[in-house]
Amino acid sequence: MALSTIFSALDLRDGFYQILMRESDIPLTAVSTPSGMIWEWLVMPQGLKNAPATFNRCVTHLLRSVRSRAPSYFDDVFIHSRGVDGKSEVEMHKEHIRKSFAVMRKHKHYANLKKRIFGAGEIPVLGCLVGKNGVRPDPGKVRVINEWPSPSNVKELRQFLGLAMYLYKYVSNYAGKDRPLSQLLKKDAAWV
Structure with a gap:
């Protein structure tokens, strides 16, 4: 994010619930209700021991083509840009956002637009504020x-x-x- 001058932050919607269970693992998630119904998870439920690591690995893998301009941490995606090759920082940033959204759409991962920041000079990242002047405490x-x-x-x-x-x-x-x-x-x- 060094040398970047404009930033956006996205939060992936429904996190774990966007990860489909492997067909062979679905029966292992079966839960019997008091009424005798049996429920099986078709998507990765929260609370599984390896769920956070699996989710983070999946998101990192899916966004690998845009990682240089849109790194991720679990369900957070941080997009950063600067003006280059005669294009303004805003033009470059719009391009980076479009590419990131295209990759997310292709893999059916969607952002929660209520928890987003677009085109800011500074964004919250892991408890700190990151901007064109570097990192500072919240x-x-x-x-x-x-x-x-x-x-x-x-x-x-x-x-x-x-x-x-x-x-x-x-x-x-x-x-x-x-x-x-x-x-x-x-x-x-x-x-x-």
């Missing part, structure tokens, strides 16, 4: 950390440190700044 998450009450015991301190770890990528020498609080986690540490 201001909402930073606000929660700033407003967190002061810990008064080890359990509360662990909770705070776990939350604050979100910022380690963005704070230089995070470990050094974190050390005084981490020292309080030791068994014989004195709380003032």
